Amino acid sequence: MQVTETLNDGLKRGYTINLPASELDAKVMEKLTEAQPEIAMKGFRKGKVPLSLLKKQHGPRLMGEAMQESIDGALNKHLEESGDRPAMQPEVKMTNEDWKEGDDVEVSVSYEALPAVPEVDFSAIKLERMTVKADEASVTEALDNLAGSAQNFEDRKKGSKAKDGDQVVIDFLGKVDGEAFEGGAAEDYPLVLGSNSFIPGFEDGLVGVKAGEEKDVEVTFPEDYQAPNLAGKTAVFSCTVKAVKEPKPAEINDELAKQFGAEDLEALKSQISERLEAEYAGAARAVAKRSLLDALDSAVTFELPPSLVEAEAGQIAHQLWHEENPDVQGHDHPEIETTEEHTTLAVRRVKLGLLLAEIGQKAEVQVTDQELTQAIMNQARQYRGQERQFFEFVQQNAQMRQQIQAPIFEDKVIDHIFSLADVTEKEVSKEDLQKAVEALEDE
Structure with missing residues (x-):
């Protein structure tokens, strides 16, 4: 040979x-x-x-x-x-x-061939990481939101009309062509107007009713309604309004704290503070990561395989086209041409991808089975009722596992570089951090 x-x-x-x-x-x-x-x-x-x-x-x-x-x-x-x-x-x-x-x-x-990737002196990379403390106003705002989500309903003044967001307690009987149908009746049913928990149009028909009033509400079942015998049919619901109640936020006290699993109000405030600061830390890391990637992009130059750049530019163009045309779900669309802007972004992505892969390999960065399994389980939760099927599908699909593993590997490499770079922390306000995050999204 x-x-x-x-x-x-x-x-x-x-x-x-x-x-x-x-x-x-x-x-x-x-x-x-x-x-x-x-x-x-x-x-x-x-x-x-x-x-x-x-x-x-x-x-x-x-x-x-x-x-x-x-x-x-x-x-x-x-x-x-x-x-x-x-x-x-x-x-x-x-x-x-x-x-x-x-x-x-x-x-x-x-x-x-993949190129030789030059070494990077990480200690020469100077970065600033924002830190934000959870202030009292933010904790109070979060507490108010929790109290709103745990709201109760109290009777409105006699003769008051029901508004969107109010709770009406009703008896109702639904009929199609004059005949009652299964599942179309209830007594003392508490319905929050605007919750969209009933057929479209039903809740709108009850806005303005008063306690003691009787009203017929006419609605049309959607064409794709789950019960085929009702799909597309017009129904009339005879409703008796027994009460009209307005929402009242729960009181911010120890009882509210216990509803959310805390021993008392102070413990709940501490939990909220920790959660907020974890969210701030995540946002600050994203900002610092962008700064790090920018620094790495500037620090090294090497030849890139044209085939990788071309393939990446095509993927970017395809993804952006679908974002601009969300109604097109499949791939039955005109050929999408790549632009200079797509290619410029592809060059950056390919360059950084090869660089991070080389750094991770030399540092012996590994994604453990436990980390990968946890990530798969987190994604599986998005498929309610089909978690097991999704988990088994991923286990049998090497490409899918690679797609889930790649961002975990990248984050571990980024953390490795952070540990070697010259990183200083700077305490800023929540608003300053928000502006920095918004600037990322605008790029």
Whole structure:
């Protein structure tokens, strides 16, 4: 077997591989000899089928296997000796298309090698990380929101009209074509107007009613309603309003704290303060991460594989197009052209991706099985009732696991760099942090 270099231009590599017919034939005979003891054929005892007959019957298939194994072996040996790491799957083509058994096989191999990534002096990177303390006003605001979510309802003044957000207590009976239907009746039902918990139009029809009033509300069931016998039908609900109640936030006291799992109000305030500061820390990390990536982008320059940049630019263009056209769910749309802006962003992403991967490899950064499993479980919670199926799907899908693992790996590499860089902390206001976060979103 002979490997000859045909191209070495920047990151582009090209080679021809010549596989002698004698080597391929020997590999086929080796496979046949290995399988012969287990093969039975009419007219022959098991293990006694002549190799010539086996070759006639199984030779073409085994020749294909021998070719593939030889090419893969030659390519892997070359990559091991050269140290090249292909940016994408190498392109392999058979060049003597008129090949017939007994001829040598000639194959061309081409790929783009991943570049050598320069070292970075992390200690020379100077960063500022914002810190924000949870002030009393923020804790009070959070407490008010909790009290609002734990609200009670109290009777409005007699004769008051129900408003959006009020609770009406009603008896109702629904009919379609004058006939009552299953599930269309209830007594003493507490309904919050504006909660959208009933058929569209039902709650709107009760805005303005008073306690003691009777009212017929006409609605049309949606075409995709879960009960086929009601889908698209018009119904009339006869309602008796027993009470109209206005929302009253819960009192901010120890009882409220206990509703949210705290021992008392002070303990709840401490929990809120910790949660707020954790949220601030997450936002501050995102800002610091962007600053770090900007610094890394400026610190190093190296040649990038054009195929990776082109593929990334295409993905960016495709993603942005779908964001601008949210009604198009599939891929049945016009061809999306990449722009200079897409390519510029792709260059940054590919460059930083290769750099972070190299840094992580040298630092022996690993994503543990426990970390990956936890991340999969977190995503599975988005699929209510199908968590197990999602978890099993990911376990069987290597590409999906890689997609979930990649951001975990990146964050661990970023934390590794943070630990080596010159990072100073600066206490700022919540508003300053918010402005910094908004600036990230605008870029």
